[in-house]
Amino acid sequence: MDFFSRMEDIVRGKGTSLCVGLDPRMEHPGRDPASSIVRANRRIIEATAPFAACYKPNIAFYEAHGPRGLEALEETLALIPDDIPVIVDAKRCDIDATAEAYAASIFGRLGADAVTLSPYMGEETVLPFLRYEGRGLFLLCRTSNPGAGVFQDLQIPAASLEASAEPLFLRVARTCSSWSDSIGLVVAGNDCAGLRAVREALPRAWFLAPGIGAQGGGAEEAFAAGAREDGFGILVVAARSVAEAADTRRADTRRLRSLLQRSRIRLRSRRRRKRPFSRP
Amino acid sequence: MDFFSRMEDIVRGKGTSLCVGLDPRMEHPGRDPASSIVRANRRIIEATAPFAACYKPNIAFYEAHGPRGLEALEETLALIPDDIPVIVDAKRCDIDATAEAYAASIFGRLGADAVTLSPYMGEETVLPFLRYEGRGLFLLCRTSNPGAGVFQDLQIPAASLEASAEPLFLRVARTCSSWSDSIGLVVAGNDCAGLRAVREALPRAWFLAPGIGAQGGGAEEAFAAGAREDGFGILVVAARSVAEAADTRRADTRRLRSLLQRSRIRLRSRRRRKRPFSRP
Numbered sequence: 001m002d003f004f005s006r007m008e009d010i011v012r013g014k015g016t017s018l019c020v021g022l023d024p025r026m027e028h029p030g031r032d033p034a035s036s037i038v039r040a041n042r043r044i045i046e047a048t049a050p051f052a053a054c055y056k057p058n059i060a061f062y063e064a065h066g067p068r069g070l071e072a073l074e075e076t077l078a079l080i081p082d083d084i085p086v087i088v089d090a091k092r093c094d095i096d097a098t099a100e101a102y103a104a105s106i107f108g109r110l111g112a113d114a115v116t117l118s119p120y121m122g123e124e125t126v127l128p129f130l131r132y133e134g135r136g137l138f139l140l141c142r143t144s145n146p147g148a149g150v151f152q153d154l155q156i157p158a159a160s161l162e163a164s165a166e167p168l169f170l171r172v173a174r175t176c177s178s179w180s181d182s183i184g185l186v187v188a189g190n191d192c193a194g195l196r197a198v199r200e201a202l203p204r205a206w207f208l209a210p211g212i213g214a215q216g217g218g219a220e221e222a223f224a225a226g227a228r229e230d231g232f233g234i235l236v237v238a239a240r241s242v243a244e245a246a247d248t249r250r251a252d253t254r255r256l257r258s259l260l261q262r263s264r265i266r267l268r269s270r271r272r273r274k275r276p277f278s279r280p
Numbered sequence: 281m282d283f284f285s286r287m288e289d290i291v292r293g294k295g296t297s298l299c300v301g302l303d304p305r306m307e308h309p310g311r312d313p314a315s316s317i318v319r320a321n322r323r324i325i326e327a328t329a330p331f332a333a334c335y336k337p338n339i340a341f342y343e344a345h346g347p348r349g350l351e352a353l354e355e356t357l358a359l360i361p362d363d364i365p366v367i368v369d370a371k372r373c374d375i376d377a378t379a380e381a382y383a384a385s386i387f388g389r390l391g392a393d394a395v396t397l398s399p400y401m402g403e404e405t406v407l408p409f410l411r412y413e414g415r416g417l418f419l420l421c422r423t424s425n426p427g428a429g430v431f432q433d434l435q436i437p438a439a440s441l442e443a444s445a446e447p448l449f450l451r452v453a454r455t456c457s458s459w460s461d462s463i464g465l466v467v468a469g470n471d472c473a474g475l476r477a478v479r480e481a482l483p484r485a486w487f488l489a490p491g492i493g494a495q496g497g498g499a500e501e502a503f504a505a506g507a508r509e510d511g512f513g514i515l516v517v518a519a520r521s522v523a524e525a526a527d528t529r530r531a532d533t534r535r536l537r538s539l540l541q542r543s544r545i546r547l548r549s550r551r552r553r554k555r556p557f558s559r560p
Contacts (some may be wrong), residue, residue: 025377038530060374060381066354066389067347074346093371093398094340095425097305101340109346118373119397120420121429145375147402150455154448156434168448175430262357 001115003136003182004206006085008232010097013054016257017223017232017264019087019208020048021239022057022076026065033065034072042075048242053255054113055080058210062180077110077233085113087208087235090146091140093118103128107135111190114138114184116208119172123179130180135208136182142169144211155219173198177205184208188228189236191217195226203228210237223264231264283394283416283462284486286365289513291333294339297503297512298539299367299488300328302337302356306345313345315351321356328522331537334393335360336488337371343560357390365393366486367515371420373398373405383408387415394418396466399452410460416471416486417463420457421478422449424468424491446481453478457485464488467506469516470498475506483508490517503545 011017021046045055062073068097080086088110092102106115107129114136117125129137142152150167159171173185189209196214198207207226212218219236226234281289292295302324304317310326324337342353360366367514368390369401372382386395387409390492397405406521411419422432432449453465467478469489492498499516 023378058378058381060372060385061380063350063385064381066385067350070347070350072342091373091398092340093373093400093420094338096421098303098338098340101338101344105340105343105346109344117398119399119429121372121398121423121425122430122432124425124427140373140434143375143401143402145401147404150402151448152401152402154436157437168431171434172431182359186528225410234499 001134003134005233006134007053007115007136007160007206010083011232014050014053015261016053017227017236018048018257019056019130019235019237020052020053020242021056021089021210021237023239024072029065030232034068037062037069037072038075038079042073042079045076045079046243049081049084053235054085054087054266056087056089056128056210056239060138072101072111077112085110085136087114087136087138088112088118089116089210093114093121095121095124099125100128103132105134116140118184119176125259126176126179126183130182133181137180138186138206138208139172139183141173142187142191148188148191160169161276170197170201171196172208173201173205174187175247178203186210187224189226192221192225195222195234199226199228199233204240205233207234208237209234210239212236212238213241216257224266225272228265281414283365283414284464286393286411287415287416287486287515290363290365291512291558294330295334295541296331297329297507297514297516298332298537299336299517300324300332301369301490301517302335303519304341304352314348315365317342317345317349317352317387318359321352323361323552324522325356325359329361329364332364333515334365334367336367336490336519338519354390357392365416366391366415367394367396367418368392369490370486371396371398373401375401379405380408381410387412396420399456401498406425406459406463410462416488417460417534418439418466418488419452419463420454420487421456421465422471422474424465424470428471429519430470441490447477449474450477450481451535453481453485457482469506472501472505473513475502479508480512485513487514488517490519492516492518502504502522507525510517 022041026033034157038121046214062069088106101161106112116138121137155165155169156168156171158164176183184206187195188209302321307315309359310316324476342349368369386392399419405415434450435445436451438444464486467475467487469492489502502516522538
């Protein structure tokens with residue numbers, strides 16, 4: 001089964017579009033940071049497994065601790081129940097034998113179900129990853145930082161007579177999506193206009209939406225702006241809010257899940273109501 | 281001393297613009313690939329130290345072997361003489377705390393002198409790396425793969441009335457260079473037109489030029505197209521050719537070094553001759 005069909009089944013079955021980040025920021029790492037990482041992640045995973053559509057460790061936080069940090073990532077992945085997919089957030093960007101080595105590391109060794117990649121070098125970046133069956137790729141499209149627009153907002157002239165000019169992030173979205181059905185996009189959860197624009201361009205694609213507030217603020221708005229007509233097609237990332245909630249009897253995670261669930265129901269009923277007018 | 285002044289001193293002192301890649305492709309990794317990697321790298325380093333302006337391990341080839349692979353990278357870096365800078369080719373691309381974690385890993389833990397980064401997310405990607413003093417950053421600009429142009433060649437309308445439209449890779453070059461004097465650019469060594477265009481736009485910047493042929497073919501052309509007026513400002517990468525030559529009494533490395541040295545002499549004398557006419 002391909003990755004996005006699997007995600008759709010999970011989102012439908014569990015009633016959650018929540019992607020739980022596993023980003024251990026060790027402000028006070030102590031003597032054995034790798035063990036602290038695994039302990040903290042175990043708490044998060046135990047608290048969130050019923051509410052998580054998938055998990056997303058950002059590999060940078062593990063690499064920062066060297067070889068033992070990578071071991072901590074492997075130990076963390078072993079704690080995640082088999083029926084919950086893992087997206088390794090790596091934003092890798094290379095070609096040929098080097099991209100093959102990254103794919104061997106992330107899909108081969110780590111056994112991740114999906115990965116994030118950076119599109120700047122073109123299709124050669126994704127090809128070695130596409131050779132692994134049933135995996136998903138999320139290409140950076142629109143990011144959540146204040147300076148994202150310096151390149152992503154550059155206006156690209158129309159590719160054909162029928163088309164019109166568009167910002168680079170939309171061109172990236174269309175082009176990367178055209179490479180394979182296993183390709184989704186990273187679209188910032190704090191940029192509702194961006195989410196709506198990419199959704200309009202790509203009615204079927206899957207989005208990974210990070211960058212919502214530390215307290216989960218904006219998750220509902222991101223969902224409403226980026227979800228497909230059928231209420232699927234978006235994974236809303238919560239990282240800090242969840243890490244903090246894991247220590248406080250999972251209140252926030254439960255709240256986030258139920259909030260996203262309510263959004264889906266509202267979204268679907270609103271779209272059902274709209275249909276007779278928009279498609280007479 | 282800043283990284284590029286240091287590079288200029290080394291290139292002048294040793295008479296070489298050669299950047300030696302340390303990219304262990306283990307087609308037959310054997311039972312202990314990490315030890316094989318360190319052994320192979322030791323041979324390359326011993327054979328090339330007199331001819332190398334710097335070394336460039338691509339981290340992907342180490343990550344592919346998991347935590348032990350990262351240890352092999354650390355052991356490799358310890359083998360490189362202190363007076364030869366190391367560029368960790370990582371093409372990282374993230375922001376905020378995540379970019380800080382990558383910088384902590386590459387500049388902090390590994391102690392690299394320079395790094396390669398991908399520009400898609402904007403200035404937030406480079407800021408945490410710039411906080412480490414005396415280090416160099418090479419931003420992806422023009423890459424060597426056949427599909428590089430899909431985004432890099434997109435025409436960007438002029439930014440002002442005085443400017444003219446330009447391809448994305450030139451806009452990336454200008455923008456990234458403007459962020460800091462510690463920023464150089466990755467410009468494919470197999471694309472002489474690209475090298476000339478970026479050099480024309482940025483007469484002073486430093487380039488890292490990978491992608492010349494497996495046998496070192498094209499190194500001289502890349503040098504001639506990308507070097508500054510003064511014959512500095514470009515590091516030509518040889519990886520496979522050097523790895524293979526390390527087993528054959530360094531013939532190829534010596535040949536490459538002397539070839540680049542001859543190119544510099546020819547280039548400088550040619551430019552000296554030209555000057556009276558072009559600047560009367």
